[in-house]
Amino acid sequence: MADGEGRAPVTVHPTHAHWGSYQVLVRDGTVVGVRPDPADPAPSPVIRNTPVAQHHATRVARPAVRRRWLESGPGPDDRRGHPDDEYVAVDWETALDLLAAELDRVRREHGGTAVYGGSYGWASAGRLHHSQGQLHRFLNTIGGYTRSRATYSHAAVEVLFPHVVGPRGGYELLRRPPTWRAIAEHTDLLVSFGGLRVSNMWTASGGRAAHTAEPDLRAAAGRGVRMVSVSPLRDDTPADVAAEWLPISPGTDTAVLLALIHTLFADGLADTGFLARYTVGADELRDYVMGDVDGVPKSPEWAAELSGLPADGLRDLARRMAAGRTLVNVGWSVQRARYGEQPLWAGLALAACLGQIGLPGGGFATGYGSMGSYGGGATPEGLPTFPQGRNPVDSVIPVARVTDMLLNPGAPFDFDGRRLRYPDIRLVYWSGGNPFHHHQDLNRLSRAFGRPETVVVHETHWTATARHADIVLPSTTALERDDFTAGQGDLRLRAMPRVVAPHGEARDEYDVFSELAARMGVGAEFTEGRTSAEWLVHLYEEWRGRLRAAGTEVPPPFEEFWAAGSIPIPGRVEDSALFGDFRADPDGCPLGTPSGRIELYSATIAGFGYPDCPGRPTWLDPEERLGSPRSRTWPLLLVANQPTGRLHSQQDMGEHSRSEKIADRAPIRMHPADAAARGLADGDVVRVANDRGSCLAGVRTSTDLRPGVVQLATGAWFDPSGAPGLSCVHGNPNVLTPDAGTSALSHGSTGQLALVEVERFEGTPPPVRVFDPPRITPAAER
Incomplete structure (x- = not known):
């Protein structure tokens, strides 16, 4: 593509990311633009972040x-993460020698x-160059490590439902729900707690x-x-689907679900035959x-006092749900709050009382509107996967309890029926991901990162996590290496050829771990004698072998796939009724629960004796809700949902992400009445605060919020560089959110809700410094 001005031509390169397939425009080795894939019916606007992020100063x-x-030398250091901390640039040989020696020391003195x-x-x-899988394979090869279990996205789902519908049922709820086409064909009424947010479907x-989801x-x-x-x-x-909006008070979904169940029993509408x-x-x-x-009926009147929704409206909704084919959906956001297991369990119980579980387009689901793959079919034979090996160390924590682990070595904790102890962590190794986005109470997390003796981070950019590290190794981006990708339930396996050369001295994680493994005497075990290019062929051909053994259509050899750029994925399952086999034959196809049935009461969970997760769906009153005693001090309820400008915190410096900001800060949406009561207007810079921390944000008023609720999306890079009393000058809501698990059962993230107050920031706001790289001294100047 010539520009007519004598400059080098622009070349067009297809590529792929978690936000979809798109095209990258390159001139003279620099990404100069992007455009949507012509075959994508609803491309994500976050592709616009790529050009700036690819070559950014960070x-x-x-x-x-x-x-x-x-x-x-190694040791605890409270200065980790300080915005004015200094780094020394070293060559790769020095960095790898230092890291190998430190890994060996910790392994010898303290064990994996x-x-x-x-x-x-x-x-x-990518399926090969996935940082998490690369790191875990390496750590398994050198002797094991303490691992985490479950996800920040839906830990309560992952831990609760194997007890309630069995391990397979829990897997299918997450991975094999009915497709949107099945809903269109069979469903009369879709009731979604947490909405059906389009930007999540990107x-x-x-x-x-x-x-295809939108x-x-x-x-x-x-x-x-x-x-x-x-x-x-x-x-x-989205407005054009003409959904009925019930503006619930956040954190009261369980009360509403129980009230709907109450109406079904009170009106004789519960399907007692199905329940039996x-x-x-x-x-x-x-x-x-x-x-x-x-002595407290969970009636619509009772729920109305908590939720702010009219009792008559709830009663009418329950009756409409019983009158036709109804699908109850509880989005992942709803369970990211204290007692997050309860709306999930209550939603399943409501669907059971309606008697439609196992029918096409009916029953219960969790995840529609939470991610683009949900409701998109399934791939039974799986996808090519880089093997991680076996971890010989039996040490595990819930993923959202990393701060507790680092601050409380040796302390006991309960988790999913087990009594465990936090390990004494001496070395934290992070490759990919950003806990200073995912985690809650970032001031506390920052203190916790000061406790280990060494923190190691592989990163593409100087994120807050990298700035808390002792050793930082530069990683290539997806545009700088060969790989292939597909999502669960995807239509096609897609090649990801390298688009531009690595930035500076960045290396693929595979090559870094290969060199580290060689230094530690396990190089052959890690690489199995293959380069990354040879691993791509091996993984692909191994996948073809699995498909052949399963009697499924076999895709062409690797060379043909790579030349074509993409191939259809064989064996996709388009539509199925979730729990259809169980409904057809509950004795011949029992669930993997102790009873073989759906457990609306679980003797197993009841036997754990957790006050914060009893043996049946229960209303437990959270602190972080409107009307609670805590709300008398902090009267606004913050919803920290997923951003529309980026994926989590990725490429926050990009064009699309920054176009949404106000005065360089993340936007906080307020109802006009709440803004007026505080003398605030659109564009004002405000201090959002509670007793955990504070951040600056820019006001944007909207009637799309329930009064009393403010919304500040996650993902603004954590920037603690402001004046004392400001935890983040950039607008990261996780300086405000509580670092407490959903319950002792799953310890899921509770980062969705936090009570706060909002006030105008007086004076000149401090500048945002997070997109300036840290001070780095050349090794010769040490």
């Missing part, structure tokens, strides 16, 4: 070692348990060849599927919701 260009660690392989996050969409782990959602509405969005945000569901044949615990559930257990 790219890590050379290996760097924190000066205090380099000069004083003392190494936390925390890598968690999205990183590259993203899928591994990306998608084409974004068009399919609209098509379902066009075919007559009625939708109800139970959410504090009107725009959690397919569930256990229905009597316990009924006694609880009718008030026989505690």
Whole structure:
């Protein structure tokens, strides 16, 4: 593509990310633009972030070692993460020698348990060059590590549902729900707690060849599927699907779900035949919701006091749900709050009382509107996967308890029926991902990162996590290496050829870990004698062999795939009724629960004795809600949802992400009445605060919020460079969110809700410094 001005031509390169397939425009080795894939019916606008992010000043260009660690040696250091900390640039040989020696020291003196392989996050969409898998394979090869279990996205789902519907049922709820086309064909009413947010559908782990969820959602509405969005945000569901909006007070979803169940029992609409044949615990559930257990009927009037939704409206909704084919969806955001297991369990119980579980387009789901792959079919034979090996260390923590682990070595904790102890972590190793995005109470997390003796981070950019590291190794981006990708349930496996040369001295993680493994005497075990290029061929051909053995259509050899750029994925399952086999034959196809049935009361969970997660769906009153005693001090309820400008915190410096900001800060949306009561207007810079921390943000008023609710999306890079009393000058809401698990059962993230106050920031706001690289001294100047 010539520009007519004598400059080098622009070349066009297809590429792929978690936010989908798109094209990259390159001139003279520099990414100068992007454009959507012509075959994508609903491309994500976040592709616009790529050109700026690819060549940004915050790219890590050379290996760097924190000066205090380099000069004083390993040890705890509260200065980690200080915005004015200094690094020393070193060559790769020096960096790898230092790191190999430190890994060997910690392994010899303290064992693999003392190494936390925390890598968690999205990183590259590639099937080979996925940072988390690379790191875990390496740590397994050198003797093991302390690992994390579950995800920040939906830990409560992952831990609760294997007890309630069995391990396979829990997997299918997450990975094999009915497609949007099945909903369009069979569903009369879709009631979604947490809405059906379109921007969440832009993203899928591994990306998608084409974004079909949003068009399919609209098509379902066009075919007559009625939708109800139970959410504090009107725009959690697109306006053109004409969803009924129930502006619930955040954190009260369980109360509303129990009130709907109450109406079904009170009106004789509960399907008692289904409950008797397919569930256990229905009597316990009924006694609880009718008030026989505690003298408090969980009636619509009771729920109205908590939720702010009219009692008559809730009663009418329950009756409409019983009158046709109804799908109850509880989005992942709803369970990211204290007692997050309860709305999930109550939603499943409501679907059971309706008697439609196992019917096409009916029953229960969790995840529609939460990610683009949900409701997109399934790939039964899996995808090519880089093997991680076996971890010989039996040391595990819930993923969202990393701060507790670092601050409390040796302390006991309960988790999913087990009594465990936090390990004494001496070395934290992170490759890909950014806990200073995912985690809560970032002031506390920053203190915790000061406790280990050494922190190692592989990164593409100088994120807050990299700035808390002692050794920082520069990684290539997905545009700088060969790979291939596909998301779960995707239509196509797609090649990802290298687009531009690595930035500075950046290297692929595979090559870095190969050299480290060689230094530690396990090079052959890690590489198995293959280069990364040879691994790509091996993984692909091994996948072809699995497909052949399963009797599925076999795709062409690797060379043909790579030349073609993409191939259809064989064996995709388009539509299925979730729990259809169980409904057809509950005795021959029992669930993997102790009873073989859906457990509306779980004797197993009850036996754990957790006050914060009893043996049946229960209303437990959270601190972080409107009307709680805590709200008398902090009267606004902050919803920290997923951003529309980027994927999590990735490429926050990009064009699309920064176009949404106000005075360089993340925007906080307020209802006009709440803004006026505080003398605030659009564009004002405000201090958002509670007793955990504070951040600056820019005001944007909107009637799409329930009064009393403010919304500040996650993902603004954590910037603690302001004046005392400001935790973040850039607008990261996780300086405000509580670092407490959902319950002792799953310890899921509770980062969705936090009570706050908002006030005008007086004076000149401090500048945002997070997109300036840290001070780095050349090694010769040490």
